[in-house]
Amino acid sequence: MELSINRHGGTPIAQQVEASIRDWIETQGSGGGRRLPSIRRLAATHDISRNAVIEAYERLVAAGLVCSRRGSGFYVADSTASLVSQPSINGALEEVTNGLWGLFNANEHTLKLGCGWLPSHWREGDDLTHAIRHVARSSRAGIFEYSTPQGPLALRELIQERLRMLAVGVDAQQIVMTGGGSHSLDLIIRMLLEPGDVMFVESPGYYNLFGLLHLQRIRVIGVPRLADGPDIERLEQLLAEHRPKLFYINSVFHNPTGSTLTPAIAHRVLQLAEQHDFQIIEDDIYADFQHTPTSRLAALDGLNRVFYLGSFSKSLSSSLRVGFIATPPTLVQRLVDIKMLTSISASRFAEQVVIIMLQNGSYRKLTERLRTKLSNQMAMALTMLKKAGWEIYTEPAGGMFIWARPPSDISPERVSELAKQWEITLSPGHLFFADHQPTPWLRLNVAYMQDPRAKAFIEAVS
Amino acid sequence: MELSINRHGGTPIAQQVEASIRDWIETQGSGGGRRLPSIRRLAATHDISRNAVIEAYERLVAAGLVCSRRGSGFYVADSTASLVSQPSINGALEEVTNGLWGLFNANEHTLKLGCGWLPSHWREGDDLTHAIRHVARSSRAGIFEYSTPQGPLALRELIQERLRMLAVGVDAQQIVMTGGGSHSLDLIIRMLLEPGDVMFVESPGYYNLFGLLHLQRIRVIGVPRLADGPDIERLEQLLAEHRPKLFYINSVFHNPTGSTLTPAIAHRVLQLAEQHDFQIIEDDIYADFQHTPTSRLAALDGLNRVFYLGSFSKSLSSSLRVGFIATPPTLVQRLVDIKMLTSISASRFAEQVVIIMLQNGSYRKLTERLRTKLSNQMAMALTMLKKAGWEIYTEPAGGMFIWARPPSDISPERVSELAKQWEITLSPGHLFFADHQPTPWLRLNVAYMQDPRAKAFIEAVS
Numbered sequence: 001m002e003l004s005i006n007r008h009g010g011t012p013i014a015q016q017v018e019a020s021i022r023d024w025i026e027t028q029g030s031g032g033g034r035r036l037p038s039i040r041r042l043a044a045t046h047d048i049s050r051n052a053v054i055e056a057y058e059r060l061v062a063a064g065l066v067c068s069r070r071g072s073g074f075y076v077a078d079s080t081a082s083l084v085s086q087p088s089i090n091g092a093l094e095e096v097t098n099g100l101w102g103l104f105n106a107n108e109h110t111l112k113l114g115c116g117w118l119p120s121h122w123r124e125g126d127d128l129t130h131a132i133r134h135v136a137r138s139s140r141a142g143i144f145e146y147s148t149p150q151g152p153l154a155l156r157e158l159i160q161e162r163l164r165m166l167a168v169g170v171d172a173q174q175i176v177m178t179g180g181g182s183h184s185l186d187l188i189i190r191m192l193l194e195p196g197d198v199m200f201v202e203s204p205g206y207y208n209l210f211g212l213l214h215l216q217r218i219r220v221i222g223v224p225r226l227a228d229g230p231d232i233e234r235l236e237q238l239l240a241e242h243r244p245k246l247f248y249i250n251s252v253f254h255n256p257t258g259s260t261l262t263p264a265i266a267h268r269v270l271q272l273a274e275q276h277d278f279q280i281i282e283d284d285i286y287a288d289f290q291h292t293p294t295s296r297l298a299a300l301d302g303l304n305r306v307f308y309l310g311s312f313s314k315s316l317s318s319s320l321r322v323g324f325i326a327t328p329p330t331l332v333q334r335l336v337d338i339k340m341l342t343s344i345s346a347s348r349f350a351e352q353v354v355i356i357m358l359q360n361g362s363y364r365k366l367t368e369r370l371r372t373k374l375s376n377q378m379a380m381a382l383t384m385l386k387k388a389g390w391e392i393y394t395e396p397a398g399g400m401f402i403w404a405r406p407p408s409d410i411s412p413e414r415v416s417e418l419a420k421q422w423e424i425t426l427s428p429g430h431l432f433f434a435d436h437q438p439t440p441w442l443r444l445n446v447a448y449m450q451d452p453r454a455k456a457f458i459e460a461v462s
Numbered sequence: 463m464e465l466s467i468n469r470h471g472g473t474p475i476a477q478q479v480e481a482s483i484r485d486w487i488e489t490q491g492s493g494g495g496r497r498l499p500s501i502r503r504l505a506a507t508h509d510i511s512r513n514a515v516i517e518a519y520e521r522l523v524a525a526g527l528v529c530s531r532r533g534s535g536f537y538v539a540d541s542t543a544s545l546v547s548q549p550s551i552n553g554a555l556e557e558v559t560n561g562l563w564g565l566f567n568a569n570e571h572t573l574k575l576g577c578g579w580l581p582s583h584w585r586e587g588d589d590l591t592h593a594i595r596h597v598a599r600s601s602r603a604g605i606f607e608y609s610t611p612q613g614p615l616a617l618r619e620l621i622q623e624r625l626r627m628l629a630v631g632v633d634a635q636q637i638v639m640t641g642g643g644s645h646s647l648d649l650i651i652r653m654l655l656e657p658g659d660v661m662f663v664e665s666p667g668y669y670n671l672f673g674l675l676h677l678q679r680i681r682v683i684g685v686p687r688l689a690d691g692p693d694i695e696r697l698e699q700l701l702a703e704h705r706p707k708l709f710y711i712n713s714v715f716h717n718p719t720g721s722t723l724t725p726a727i728a729h730r731v732l733q734l735a736e737q738h739d740f741q742i743i744e745d746d747i748y749a750d751f752q753h754t755p756t757s758r759l760a761a762l763d764g765l766n767r768v769f770y771l772g773s774f775s776k777s778l779s780s781s782l783r784v785g786f787i788a789t790p791p792t793l794v795q796r797l798v799d800i801k802m803l804t805s806i807s808a809s810r811f812a813e814q815v816v817i818i819m820l821q822n823g824s825y826r827k828l829t830e831r832l833r834t835k836l837s838n839q840m841a842m843a844l845t846m847l848k849k850a851g852w853e854i855y856t857e858p859a860g861g862m863f864i865w866a867r868p869p870s871d872i873s874p875e876r877v878s879e880l881a882k883q884w885e886i887t888l889s890p891g892h893l894f895f896a897d898h899q900p901t902p903w904l905r906l907n908v909a910y911m912q913d914p915r916a917k918a919f920i921e922a923v924s
Contacts, residue, residue, distance in 0.1 A: 123606040132598040132605065132811075136591045143594065144585040146780040179641065179783075179805055186804040190677075195657075212803045215652075318608040319810040321641075341674045342648040343641055347809060348781040349594075 001037055003046050013048050017056035025065055025076055036066065036074040051220070051435040058196065058219055111453045113419075114427030116255065117318055118400070118447050122373070127362035128317060128353070135352040147348035149340035150332075151177025151324070155351050158358040159310070159324055166287065167299040168308060170326045176335050179346050180323040181285045181311045182208055185248075188281060188307050188325065191338055193218050193245055200238065200247040202230055204403070204432035204441070206255050206283070209248060222434030223247070225257055227394035229265035235272060244278045251296055253286040253399025256432050256443035260397055263295040270297060273305050285311040285323070288367040289374055289399045303328050312354055314400075315367050320350035374398060374446065381446040384455065388462035393441065400447055405440045406461045412440060415461055422457040463499055465508050475510050475897075479518035487527055487538055498528065498536040513682075513897040520658065520681055573915045575881075576889030578717065579780055580862070580909050584835070589824035590779060590815070597814040609810035611802035612794075613639025613786070617813050620820040621772070621786055628749065629761040630770060632788045638797050641808050642785040643747045643773045644670055647710075650743060650769050650787065653800055655680050655707055662700065662709040664692055666865070666894035666903070668717050668745070671710060684896030685709070687719055689856035691727030697734060706740045713758055715748040715861025718894050718905035722859055725757040732759060735767050747773040747785070750829040751836055751861045765790050774816055776862075777829050782812035836860060836908065843908040846917065850924035855903065862909055867902045868923045874902055877923055884919040 003020040005013060021036070028034065039057065043050040057074055060066035067077045112119075135142045150156070156172035163170050178184045193199060195217035201209060203222025213220045221242055224231040230249060249269070251261040273280055282297040287310060298308035303326055311323035327335055339345075357363040375398055382395060385404050393403035406415055419426050429439040448454055465482040467475060483498070490496065501519065505512040519536055522528035529539045574581075597604045612618070618634040625632050640646045655661060657679035663671060665684025675682045683704055686693040692711060711731070713723040735742055744759040749772060760770035765788055773785035789797055801807075819825040837860060844857060847866050855865040868877055881888050891901040910916055 117608065120602055120606055123602065125602060125605065128605055129598045133595055136594040136598075140582055140585065140587060142781060143587065143590055144582055144779050144781055146579065146775075182803070183805045208803060208806070211799075215800060215803055313608075317606050317811075318806075319604060319606055321805075321807075321809045337673075338677060341644070341670060341677055343645045343783075344670070344780075345783075347783045347812060349779075350809060350811070 001042075003042070005046055005048060013052040014055035014059075017042070017046075017048065017052055018059050021056060021060060022065065028076070032076055034076040036076065038073055049435045049437060054214070055219060058217070110423045110425045111448055111451050113424045113445060113448045113451075113454055113457070114443055115425070115445055115448075116400070116427075116443075117314065117445075118370075122370075122447055123317070124366060124369070127357060127366060131353045131356040131360075131362070134356055135349060139352055142349050142352040145348055147177070147345040147351055149345050150336045151175070151346060152348070152351050152355065155355050155358075156324075158355065159326075162358070163298075163308070163310075163326065166284075166293045166296050168296055168303070168326065170298075170303055170308070171329075174303060174327050174329055174332055176325045176327055176332060176339065177346050177351060178323045178325060178339065179321040179343070180313050180318075181283060181309055182212070183321075184307075184309045184311075184323050184325045185209055185281065185283075186212060187335055187338055187342075189213070189216055189218065189246070190342075191331065191335055192279065198242050198244045200235075200242075200244040200278070201434055202249060202254070203434040204256050204429075204439075205248070205434065206250065207427075207431040210431075210434055220434050225254060225259065227257075227259045229259070229261040230269060232265060232268050232272075235269070239272060239276045243276070246279050246281060247273065248281045248283065249297065250283050250286075252284055252290050252294065253396060253401065255286075256401050256427075256441075257393050257403040258396025258399055258401040259394045260294055261297070263300075266295045266297050266300055270301050270305070273301075278305075279328075280306045281309060282306050283309045285309060285314055286399050288315045289371055291371050291375070291398065298326060312363075315370060316354070316357065316363060320353060321347065322350050322354050371398065374400065377446040377449065378402070381444065381449040384449065384458055385444075388458045390458070390462070400445050402444045402446060403441055404444055405442065408440070410461055412438075415440075415442075418457055418460045422453045422460070424453055424457050463504075465504070467508055467510060475514040476517035476521075479504070479508075479510065479514055480521050483518060483522060484527065490538070494538055496538040498538065500535055511897045511899060516676070517681060520679070572885045572887045573910055573913050575886045575907060575910045575913075575916055575919070576905055577887070577907055577910075578862070578889075578905075579776065579907075580832075584832075584909055585779070586828060586831070589819060589828060593815045593818040593822075593824070596818055597811060601814055604811050604814040607810055609639070609807040609813055611807050612798045613637070613808060614810070614813050614817065617817050617820075618786075620817065621788075624820070625760075625770070625772075625788060628746075628755045628758050630758055630765070630788065632760075632765055632770070633791075636765060636789050636791055636794055638787045638789055638794060638801065639808050639813060640785045640787060640801065641783040641805070642775050642780075643745065643771055644674070645783075646771045646773075646785050646787045647671055647743065647745075648674060649797055649800055649804075651675070651678055651680070651708070652804075653793065653797055654741065660704045660706045662697075662704075662706040662740075663896050664711060664716070665896040666718050666891070666901075667710070667896065668712065669889075669893040672893075672896055682896050687716060687721065689719075689721045691721070691723040692731060694727060694730050694734075697731070701734060701738045705738070708741050708743060709735070710743045710745065711759065712745050712748075714746055714752055714756065715858060715863065717748070718863050718889075719855050719865040720858025720861055720863040721856045722756055723759070725762075728757045728759050728762055732763050732767070740767075741790075742768045743771060744768050745771045747771060747776055748861050750777045751833055753833050753837070753860065760788060774825075777832060778816070778819065778825060782815060783809060784812050784816050833860065836862065839908040839911065840864070843906065843911040846911065846920055847906075850920050852920070852924070862907050864906045864908060865903055866906055867904065870902070872923055874900075877902075877904075880919055880922045884915045884922070886915055886919050 001024055003017055005016050039050050039053045042053045065077055066074050068074050156175040159175055160170055160172045198219045198221060199213060200221050200223050202225040210220060221238055223235050280297055298306045308326040381402060389407040391405045427443050429441040430436045463486055465479055467478050501512050501515045504515045527539055528536050530536050618637040621637055622632055622634045660681045660683060661675060662683050662685050664687040672682060683700055685697050742759055760768045770788040843864055851869040852866045889905050891903040892898045
């Protein structure tokens with residue numbers, strides 16, 4: 001099959017692929033059952049992204065022209081097409097999970113310069129160990145029993161207090177405890193989206209989410225992320241073409257660009273959400289790295305259209321698996337039901353440990369120290385990169401991430417080679433784009449950048 | 463709309479409902495867009511189960527005759543019906559979650575005679591506290607870092623050893639750590655089933671699973687559970703009518719009947735799985751309550767068609783959230799990918815604690831003591847129930863559960879009244895049936911039955 005693709009027209013590639021296949025099917029007459037080329041092959045032979053092909057196939061499946069058979073591929077539908085459609089998602093899944101696997105499986109002695117968490121030696125053990133021992137000693141229920149499906153009221157009230165400091169007015173009844181940010185996303189997406197629904201994401205953005213959306217067969221549309229938040233002009237254009245149910249936004253210290261939403265953009269996004277009737281997931285898991293609070297969508301909106309996500313994984317411990325969702329009031333019960341049916345409850349022990357640390361002030365002190373440390377590292381990292389001639393996408397006001405590109409005369413292959421030579425694990429930049437477009441940009445974690453290997457690598461790539 | 467239902471014919475109610483609605487739609491002519499009665503209303507006016515109505519609507523949706531709109535209900539499809547169907551699941555969800563909520567929200571001073579876990583005062587704290595303190599003191603990674611998505615190899619190797627005692631030959635590479643039994647079920651179901659697929663469950667059986675399957679819009683067919691395992695004759699009949707992808711079985715100390723699968727039935731089930739090409743989830747979360755190992759499906763099958771589920775929630779701690787799946791080799795990677803996309807990893811801390819207790823022998827000693835204690839309680843409970851004239855479905859050889867019914871001259875209303883009077887929380891029996899049929903049978907947990915309130919209640923209901 002030969003597709004006609006025009007890379008320089010205004011029409012999205014996926015739409016062109018769809019139109020081409022549609023034409024081909026029509027010219028073939030009533031050839032139901034005929035097998036179509038695989039996603040991988042179509043993408044390779046026409047040098048387009050797999051995501052564009054997946055989107056095209058998904059639209060054709062939704063239109064009843066194509067059907068998919070698990071593990072086998074896509075076929076031209078009979079006139080009496082099967083109603084249950086299964087776009088193959090394996091390709092897309094693989095790409096994303098390989099990225100994460102790379103980080104998890106990397107030799108533990110490599111420097112994880114591209115990873116999304118703090119290095120172990122940054123973590124401070126004493127207060128956490130103390131809290132753990134306290135719960136182990138004093139709470140039989142804490143070490144033995146199921147938590148409630150929504151999570152302990154005491155913890156939800158402490159979170160309510162903390163959110164007030166961000167001007168997010170929320171009742172403890174609206175807060176649902178989860179096993180961390182990814183679990184929160186999964187619960188909301190399961191509750192609100194059906195296969196074939198459209199969700200907007202930021203691009204570049206959080207890549208584990210892209211994999212999750214493919215798993216759920218959601219159509220993913222990327223909205224460019226600029227230094228002050230999502231690109232509003234492009235968002236408006238995309239809203240003219242698509243009807244998203246959800247839009248996912250990292251408000252503060254965006255992953256991977258490190259940028260922070262301005263009040264004006266936040267306001268505009270909420271206006272558009274109102275006009276076009278979509279809901280928003282505000283993922284704020286880096287909130288506790290911020291010195292002075294800035295505008296949150298949830299604060300402006302009052303948790304009407306916004307789900308606000310928080311987590312203790314980035315600041316306190318990734319091991320405990322404690323996060324939360326502040327939820328529009330009418331959806332709390334359904335969210336808790338889904339959580340209960342899929343996992344009964346989170347860990348009561350871990351929840352109790354977080355309660356202790358919030359109550360005795362040790363969490364506050366810990367995050368104050370982390371903020372100062374991260375600020376220093378950020379300043380040093382920016383200086384180092386500029387000196388080496390790297391381009392910075394936007395200068396982050398804090399947090400862990402810098403989105404940077406090596407000087408343009410160095411090939412991506414050479415960058416990989418040098419990373420290998422200096423025993424450094426990077427997160428490939430294309431994973432952060434909703435359509436996995438190739439890119440020279442890299443996410444760098446400032447907490448690892450004072451390591452001699454990082455310095456040597458940055459200097460070598462210059 | 464008036465349905466014609468014959469309760470005494472051989473045709474399942476759901477099928478009759480489907481046929482009636484089909485007739486009605488046809489006699490109305492091409493009335494696309496016409497609203498159909500709600501699940502609740504149809505069930506109430508014809509005194510049939512909601513599940514039967516849901517199943518009927520699901521079949522009609524799959525057949526393209528009916529379409530559903532989220533939050534609004536069911537409508538007669540246009541000839542060009544929407545391909546994305548959304549049977550309303552709220553009704554079914556509510557019924558199940560209310561059951562569990564009842565147990566979680568019950569006043570903590572009531573006696574949870576119907577619940578599925580051991581009472582807090584049965585739990586032994588010293589060894590667990592010791593293990594927790596050990597991990598907190600000695601493992602920075604344990605308290606701070608993400609686990610790997612599959613879970614620590616050391617833990618998977620210890621589980622491999624334990625499974626060898628049950629004659630289940632499995633490699634540590636086939637074991638995937640999870641956050642407990644419900645999480646395991648959710649992962650497998652997401653991996654293997656699509657909306658509209660058929661899954662067989664035991665009836666009575668594990669009710670949280672029924673809710674999960676409704677959430678995923680899986681068609682649930684109940685296979686009667688007898689004293690030696692699933693009813694093979696009925697299973698064969700159902701296999702003539704349906705093509706299930708999965709069958710869920712509790713092999714040992716079945717929830718709620720307490721019965722245990724015999725080798726002959728296990729063998730027969732596996733033969734049928736081969737003939738009819740379905741896979742099996744063997745949920746063995748009560749395994750460690752068993753003195754002398756009996757036949758496991760996974761042992762006979764060699765993890766070819768069987769997923770084997772284990773958990774530390776029932777024996778060691780429900781708070782830690784540690785369970786596992788032993789998986790057919792070809793599906794390990796995909797299962798781990800789904801786990802990673804939806805939760806990154808389980809709690810490394812909790813996994814380390816379990817490693818310590820398996821390594822130092824304290825878990826083995828703990829389960830030995832629990833087994834002895836449960837045996838004694840089981841014997842006393844059976845004596846008590848028989849003396850009071852209760853009927854026992856089958857005498858369990860161990861475990862926590864007895865499936866029993868009060869003497870037949872006592873109305874269910876009176877039983878509820880007496881439970882309330884003695885401050886006892888029961889699990890309503892109808893929740894354990896896939897079609898939520900009314901039943902006088904109750905699940906009793908023997909670990910609570912020596913409480914004076916339980917004794918008074920059992921005697922009063924006689």
